[in-house]
Amino acid sequence: MYYGNNRTAIRLVDANDGSPTATASVNITGHSKSEWKTLAEFCGCTPDQLVFIKDYSENEGMLDALVSQGIVKDTGHRHHTGHVEVPLCILDEKYL
Incomplete structure (x- = not known):
């Protein structure tokens, strides 16, 4: 699934x-x-593999769940938006 700007979405x-x-x-x-x-x-992946994970509000704990299942790898990079920091991750290519 992709957003309107062709960035990968995870549903x-x-x-x-x-x-x-x-x-x-x-x-x-x-x-x-x-x-x-x-x-x-820089992250060693394709642009399609980069995803920002919603790990706040109703999705609190989502990052840990996706990492523990091997679906994404946390890059350690955070994007500051509003009042939250959004983690940038690498989606395992088998889920593309």
Whole structure:
């Protein structure tokens, strides 16, 4: 799944009926295509693998859950937006 700016989105669905249960990512704008590509190269992944994880509000604990299941790897980079810090992660390529 992708956002309107072609950034990767992570949507979790119910294993039984496929209904959406949560959106694990958040779309942070403000990076140009070239900046996004450079950031991906720095992180050792493709631009499609970079995702910002929503780990606040109703999604508190999402980052730990995704990391523990091997779905994403935390880069340690945080984007400050409003009153929260949003973690930048690398999505395992098997989930693309």
